[in-house]
Amino acid sequence: MSTKLYLYPGWLRIWHFINAILCLALIITGLNMQYSDPNTAFISFATAVKVHNISGTIFVFNYVLFFIGNIVTVNGKFYWREWKGFFQQMMAQAKYYLFGTFKGEHTPFPVNENRKFNPLQKIAYVAIMYFFLPLVLLSGVAMMYPEIIIPELSGMSGMWLTNLAHIISGFIISIFLLVHLYFCTFGTTATSNFKSMVTGYHE
Amino acid sequence: MKENRRFKIFEIFKITKKDAFSFKHEKKKIMSKKNSKSKFHIVFYAIVITLVLLIPFSMSHSTESSENKKKKEEKEEVVHHGENSNCFKCHGKHKYTMLSSDSSQSITRLMPSEYFIDTVAYYKGTHKSFKCSDCHSEEYATTPHNGDLRFEPIPSCIDCHGGDPEYEKYRFEQIEEQVQKSVHIKGCSDQFSCWRCHDAHSYKSTARENLNIKELIAYDNGMCLKCHASSVDYMLFSENETPNLIKKHDWLPNQANHFKNVRCIECHTPIVDSMLVGHNIMPKEKAVKGCVECHSSDSRLMHTLYKFQAKERRNEQGFFNGAILSGDSYVIGANRNYFLNVASIAIFALVVIGILIHGILRIILKKKNNVN
Numbered sequence A: 001m002s003t004k005l006y007l008y009p010g011w012l013r014i015w016h017f018i019n020a021i022l023c024l025a026l027i028i029t030g031l032n033m034q035y036s037d038p039n040t041a042f043i044s045f046a047t048a049v050k051v052h053n054i055s056g057t058i059f060v061f062n063y064v065l066f067f068i069g070n071i072v073t074v075n076g077k078f079y080w081r082e083w084k085g086f087f088q089q090m091m092a093q094a095k096y097y098l099f100g101t102f103k104g105e106h107t108p109f110p111v112n113e114n115r116k117f118n119p120l121q122k123i124a125y126v127a128i129m130y131f132f133l134p135l136v137l138l139s140g141v142a143m144m145y146p147e148i149i150i151p152e153l154s155g156m157s158g159m160w161l162t163n164l165a166h167i168i169s170g171f172i173i174s175i176f177l178l179v180h181l182y183f184c185t186f187g188t189t190a191t192s193n194f195k196s197m198v199t200g201y202h203e
Numbered sequence B: 001m002k003e004n005r006r007f008k009i010f011e012i013f014k015i016t017k018k019d020a021f022s023f024k025h026e027k028k029k030i031m032s033k034k035n036s037k038s039k040f041h042i043v044f045y046a047i048v049i050t051l052v053l054l055i056p057f058s059m060s061h062s063t064e065s066s067e068n069k070k071k072k073e074e075k076e077e078v079v080h081h082g083e084n085s086n087c088f089k090c091h092g093k094h095k096y097t098m099l100s101s102d103s104s105q106s107i108t109r110l111m112p113s114e115y116f117i118d119t120v121a122y123y124k125g126t127h128k129s130f131k132c133s134d135c136h137s138e139e140y141a142t143t144p145h146n147g148d149l150r151f152e153p154i155p156s157c158i159d160c161h162g163g164d165p166e167y168e169k170y171r172f173e174q175i176e177e178q179v180q181k182s183v184h185i186k187g188c189s190d191q192f193s194c195w196r197c198h199d200a201h202s203y204k205s206t207a208r209e210n211l212n213i214k215e216l217i218a219y220d221n222g223m224c225l226k227c228h229a230s231s232v233d234y235m236l237f238s239e240n241e242t243p244n245l246i247k248k249h250d251w252l253p254n255q256a257n258h259f260k261n262v263r264c265i266e267c268h269t270p271i272v273d274s275m276l277v278g279h280n281i282m283p284k285e286k287a288v289k290g291c292v293e294c295h296s297s298d299s300r301l302m303h304t305l306y307k308f309q310a311k312e313r314r315n316e317q318g319f320f321n322g323a324i325l326s327g328d329s330y331v332i333g334a335n336r337n338y339f340l341n342v343a344s345i346a347i348f349a350l351v352v353i354g355i356l357i358h359g360i361l362r363i364i365l366k367k368k369n370n371v372n
């Protein structure tokens, strides 16, 4: 694939860069709070809270950038197009990751101007970007302004439920990050996807 | 509120759905039914998975209050002492009427709040079976009262309860010892007594009898705020201005939430293991001013606010610090779920192992393929 495709516009690269940095900061400080321990604290609780709150706030605005960007530019189509026969496609892609890649086969869904993501990538990005990120952000904002949380929902503390939603979605996003990093090595070469995210061009 | 927020999430979905449709048009393909179905499946499964994750936690949340209510109601048979009603005629109301010595004239005055007794609270309190004269002089029977009666010695807790095996679990001796060490006695000894915080006329052992944590917090903080939030009452003990509690505590994030969910004494008294409630109020420099003291698995709150419950219901539910959860509050770092912890570590480990194996195989087999 020698032709270069411009797939990652500037706003997306900026969004993604900020997103990645903040995400790491949020995961580290979040874990630090959840497993806070006076003896082995990596960062002090008070600092963790501060960093988490500030990063989270920027994260919300950054997410809005992504959300709007995906509506007003053509980038959104990569997320919402071609869901026909999606299940079979996903299976084909999974088969490739489980067997094909070891046999030196080529990816069944090569990147072109209409298809930036393979089916598994697409479903992961949609689930993260349109379900888990909104969930983690909404629950996070709610906990910053606890007055807006209803105190009780069918016998359970609203605060507690909100927090639960926050940690579970946060955890899922962390797992996504790991998997995401690994699958980003499936470019033309192991590093080409990372280069793409810097230059904007798919090689 | 919650409904609204949920609505918002769905709105986001709606917008993106529309979005998806418009892109379909662009491609000039009509979306088949099967297509839209598979998309709904995705959203549907995502919701189902989250709900399934939520279920175990919702089930483990207990409902205990009805039992306690029953217990409380049983205890509430009231003995009214006829003799007390004489006193309550004046002291049970916010105003009283006095006759002149020849009974020809009468005047009505306000009852000073210090001398007013809430009779309803009195007959619900621990000392409800007491006659007024059990603690106060019989001479009060004559009105107007002799002014010197104000100097009568009033018994404090230890005078009746000290050395009594029946009250052993309350540790009155230790309480007395601690109060003597506290800033209250050191700072304003002659004015201070147990009754400044615990009104004998309405006292109830809230920490033991009332398992509703929110009520306990409000009740206990009320004791402190009676003086510390009032310039008038504070004046009785100090020449200084009442410190502004909001400002003094502005280092606390989410201050209002903290004030509603913990008591002053959580930070302002040292923990004594043998006592339910520490009574040694420390000078402000010695108060706890950190986060992890409470926000950790070894939360200080388990030894203070939740001590009673913690002993009663030790880590049921598989929660670390399960008792804290029953208080409707969430303490970051202290509310950890054992199963969730194990599950998350397991999932994390599996993912890492999976990636490692896959990555190593990829590298090895690629070399092989290249050689071939």
Ligand code: HEM
Binding pocket: A007, A008, A012, A016, A019, A020, A021, A023, A024, A075, A078, A116, A121, A125, A128, A129, A173, A177, A180, A181, A184, A193, A194, A195, A196, A197
């Ligand atoms: C250190 C952290 C990260 C690195 C190195 C990284 C790397 C990359 C790379 C190389 C790509 C391009 C390949 C592709 O399109 O799949 C990419 C795309 C993407 N990443 Fe990341 N990523 C990181 C963190 C994150 C995080 C935290 C999220 C979301 C929570 C995220 C969401 C995405 C999305 C949605 C795309 C596709 C963007 C688009 O083309 O529309 N990434 N990432």
